[in-house]
Amino acid sequence: xxxxxxxxxxxxxxxxxxxxxxxxxxxxxxxxxxxxxxxxxxxxxxxxxxxxxxxxxxxxxxxxxxxxxxxxxxxxxxxxxxxxxxxxxxxxxxxxxxxxxxxxxxxxxxxxxxxxxxxxxxxxxxxxxxxxxxxxxxxxxxxxxxxxxxxxxxxxxxxxxxxxxxxxxxxxxxxxxxxxxxxxxxxxxxxxxxxxxxxxxxxxxxxxxxxxxxxxxxxxxxxxxxxxxxxxxxxxxxxxxxxxxxxxxxxxxxxxxxxxxxxxxxxxxxxxxxxxxxxxxxxxxxxxxxxxxxxxxxxxxxxxxxxxxxxxxxxxxxxxxxxxxxxxxxxxxxxxxxxxxxxxxxxxxxxxxxxxxxxxxxxxxxxxxxxxxxxxxxxxxxxxxxxxxx
Numbered sequence: 001x002x003x004x005x006x007x008x009x010x011x012x013x014x015x016x017x018x019x020x021x022x023x024x025x026x027x028x029x030x031x032x033x034x035x036x037x038x039x040x041x042x043x044x045x046x047x048x049x050x051x052x053x054x055x056x057x058x059x060x061x062x063x064x065x066x067x068x069x070x071x072x073x074x075x076x077x078x079x080x081x082x083x084x085x086x087x088x089x090x091x092x093x094x095x096x097x098x099x100x101x102x103x104x105x106x107x108x109x110x111x112x113x114x115x116x117x118x119x120x121x122x123x124x125x126x127x128x129x130x131x132x133x134x135x136x137x138x139x140x141x142x143x144x145x146x147x148x149x150x151x152x153x154x155x156x157x158x159x160x161x162x163x164x165x166x167x168x169x170x171x172x173x174x175x176x177x178x179x180x181x182x183x184x185x186x187x188x189x190x191x192x193x194x195x196x197x198x199x200x201x202x203x204x205x206x207x208x209x210x211x212x213x214x215x216x217x218x219x220x221x222x223x224x225x226x227x228x229x230x231x232x233x234x235x236x237x238x239x240x241x242x243x244x245x246x247x248x249x250x251x252x253x254x255x256x257x258x259x260x261x262x263x264x265x266x267x268x269x270x271x272x273x274x275x276x277x278x279x280x281x282x283x284x285x286x287x288x289x290x291x292x293x294x295x296x297x298x299x300x301x302x303x304x305x306x307x308x309x310x311x312x313x314x315x316x317x318x319x320x321x322x323x324x325x326x327x328x329x330x331x332x333x334x335x336x337x338x339x340x341x342x343x344x345x346x347x348x349x350x351x352x353x354x355x356x357x358x359x360x361x362x363x364x365x366x367x368x369x370x371x372x373x374x375x376x377x378x379x380x381x382x383x384x385x386x387x388x389x390x
Contacts, residue, residue, distance in 0.1 A: 035092055035093075035094075036092065037090040037091050037092035037217035037218055038091050038092075038217075038218060039217070039218060039219050040211075040212070040218045040219050040220040040221070042229050042230070042233060044230070044233070044234070045057065046226075046376060047226070047230050047376075047379060047380055047383050047387075048380070048389070049174065049380050049381075049383075049384055049389065050077070050377060050380060051168075051170040051172070051174050052168075052389075054164055054165060054168075055084065055162065055163065055164050055165070056076065056077065056078060056161075056162065056163055056165065057162055057376075058087070058160040058161070058162055058372075058373065058376075059076050059077060059160065059161050059162070059163070059373055060089075060158045060159070060160060060161075060361055060362060060371055060372070060373040060374075061074035061075070061076060061110070061158065061159055061160075061161060061357070061361045062074060062121065062154070062157055062158045062159070062358070062360045062361050063110075063112045063118060063119065063120040063121070063159060064120070064121060064122070064123055064126075064358075064360070065112075065120040065121060065122050067122060069114065070113075070114030070115075071111055071112065071113060071114055072111070072112040072116075072118070072120035072121075073109055073110070073111050073112070074109070074110055074112075074159070074357075074358075074361060075108040075109045075110070075356060075357055075361075076108050076110070076161050076163065076356075076357070077108070077353060077356050077357065078108065078163075078165040078166070078167065078168065078169070078170075079106050079107060079108055079165065079166035079167050079169075080103060080105065080106070080107065080108065080110075080163045080164070080165070080166055081105065081106075081163070081164045081165060081166040082105070082163065082164045083097065083101075083103055083110075083161065083162075083163045084162045084163055084164065085160075085161075085162045086100065086101055086110075086118070086159060086160070086161055086162075087159070087160045087162075088118075088119060088159060088160070089155050089156060089157075089158050089159065089160055089211075089217075089218075089372075090216070090217035090218060091160070091217065091218045092217065093117070095116070095117060095118050095159075099113075099116070100112065100113075100116040100117050100118050101113075101116060101118060105166065106166050108356065110161065118159055119156075119157055119158075119159060121157055125147070125157075126146070126147045126360055126366070127139065127143070127144045127145065127146065127147060128144055128145045128146075128147050128148075129144050129145070130144055130145055131145075132145065133145055133148050134148070134150075135148055135367075136320075137318055137320075137366065137367055138318070138319045138320075139317050139318075139319075140316070140317045140318070140319055141317070146315060146317060146318055146366050146367055147366050148365060148366050148367065149209070149363075149364065149365045149366050150365065151209075151214045151215075151216075152209070152211060152214040152215075152216045153365075153366075154209070154360070154363055154364055154365065154366060154371060155209070155211055155214065155216065155364065155371055155372065156216070157360075158361070158371065160373075170352070171352065172348050172349060172351075172352045173348070174349075174381070174384065175342075175343075175344065175345070175381055175384040175385050176384060177384065177385065177386070177387060177388040177389070177390070178385075179388075180339060181337075181339065181342045181385065182268070182305045182307070182340065182342050182385065182386070183305075183339060183340070184267065184303055184305055184340070185267060185268045185305050185386065186386070188237075188267060189231065189235045189237060189386065190235070192235060192236060192237045193237065194237065194238040194239070194240065195231070195237065195238070195239050195240070195267050195268065196240045196242070196264065196265060196266045196267050196268070197228070197239065197240065197241045197242070197266055197267070197268045197269070197270065198241075198242045198243075198244060198261050198264050198266035198268075198269050198270070199224050199241065199242070199243045199244065199245055199269075199270040199272065200244050200245060200254055200257055200261055200269065200270070200271055200272070200273075200293075201245040201249075201254075201270070201271065201272030201273055201309070202245060202246070202247060202248065202249045202250065202272065202273060202275055202276050203245070203246075203247030203248060203249075203275075203368075203369065204245075204272065204275060204311065204312070204368075204369055204370065205222075205223075205224060205243065205245035205270075205272045206222075206243070206245045206246065206247050207221070207222030207223075207224070207225070207375075208222075208247065208364065208365065208369045209363075209364025209365050209369040209370065209371060210222040210223075210364070210370075210371075210372055210375045211372050212225075218372075220372045220375065220376070221375075222375050223370075223375040223376070223378035223379045223382070224241060224243060224270070224379075225241070226375065226376065226378075226379035227241075227379045227382050227383060227386075228241045230379065230383050230387070231383075231386060231387070234387050235387075242264045242266070244257055244260055244261065244264075245272065248276060249273070249276060250273055250276040250277040250281065251273045251274075251277055251281070251285075251286055251289035251290060251293075252289060254271070254273055254289065254290075254293055255289055255292055255293060255296070258293055258296040258297055261293075261297055262296075262297055262300045262301060265301070266301070266304060267303075267304065267305065268304070268305050268306070268307065269297060269304055269305070269306050269307075270306075270307050270309060270382075271290060271293060271294075271306060271307075271308050271309065272309040272311065273286075273289075273290070273311070274286065274309075274310065274311035274326065274329045274347075275311045275312075275314060275321075275368050277325075277329070278314065278321050278322050278323070278325050278326060278329070279320055279321060279322065280322065281325075282325070283325055283328035283329055283331070283332050284332075286325075286329050286332055287329075287332030287333070287335065287336070290308065290332070290333065290336065291336055294306055294336065294341065305340045305341065305342075306340065306341045306342070307341075307342050307343075307344050307382065307385060308333040308336060308337070308341065308342070308343050308344070309344045309346060309378075309382075310326075310329060310330035310333050310334075310343065310344065310345045310346055310347040310348075311326070311329070311346055311347060312346045312347070312349075312350040312368075312370055312374065312378075313326055313347065313350040313351060313354060314367055314368040315359045315363065315366065315367045315368065316354070316359065317359070318367045318368075321368070326347050327347060327348075327351075329347070330343075330345055330347040330348065342385050344378075344381050344382050344385060345381070346377075346378060346381060349377065349381060350362075353377075362374050
């Protein structure tokens with residue numbers, strides 16, 4: 001084959017590829033052309049408390065579509081000064097402003113036009129017929145069941161918004177660093193000595209519905225692993241985490257596990273119960289069980305310290321949960337606090353978030369687990385107790 005023939009074939013091949021590219025661009029708008037999803041990597045900015053930061057990183061929403069207009073809407077936590085990015089939950093697709101979504105500066109609401117590439121769902125997509133799922137999740141209005149997401153079903157329906165705030169209104173009293181609250185733990189961290197943590201809790205604390213747990217992009221770890229990474233990176237010390245959490249458990253089971261907790265010789269114990277207790281356990285019994293766990297551990301480990309985690313709120317439309325007990329549980333935990341025992345109040349945080357957003361914006365499974373954003377909020381609240389970010 002001559003040089004001229006090779007040149008002609010090469011030119012034709014380039015023209016063919018250019019034509020195919022043009023067809024692809026015409027068929028699939030630029031916003032829908034995905035890049036490879038980025039695997040989650042640790043960075044300190046992801047732990048900046050959302051209630052203090054000027055920029056909210058990858059807050060989750062689920063756009064619900066109007067059956068008449070085809071438009072879909074969702075709201076974020078704070079009024080938006082500027083949207084920095086709108087992405088699918090994997091981080092592989094970045095959507096185009098003015099084409100895929102619209103926003104008025106100063107508003108919390110984002111509107112998705114009917115022909116947008118952004119994932120939207122009809123309200124009916126978030127329900128299932130009665131007795132059609134593995135778990136009975138009867139909706140409070142009696143019209144079927146809440147859709148259950150066993151893995152990453154909700155994650156894949158949600159969209160991630162990164163934005164700068166137009167205002168920073170957040171009325172909830174949030175945790176702040178106080179070295180005297182957990183003096184032994186803080187001293188170990190500040191001196192660069194190894195810290196041993198044991199986590200005891202239910203399925204939230206097994207990591208359920210975090211994308212790493214579900215095996216999907218961006219593979220973000222659950223809150224306890226985020227906390228471990230952040231503490232180790234910030235203090236440049238060794239942090240060991242023993243996770244004894246088991247799904248479906250509540251405080252009576254927790255009491256039976258205290259020998260395993262003590263066996264690990266922790267410096268800090270995280271107790272994270274309440275979601276499953278709320279199906280029928282009184283606040284008084286819940287508080288007594290937590291108190292007994294503390295006392296039992298201190299019989300063998302007198303210097304051990306505790307963070308008591310008041311849980312996120314479950315879906316208010318799920319009839320199984322007794323929603324009025326969540327703030328009562330929080331108050332029981334607060335009454336146990338003293339030097340060496342601190343409270344991570346996810347209950348109040350979740351209550352305020354649900355005043356501004358819908359449960360389907362935040363959920364990992366539809367009823368009682370956080371998604372990636374929720375796991376990061378858990379980690380931020382816990383970090384605020386252990387790291388002085390001022």
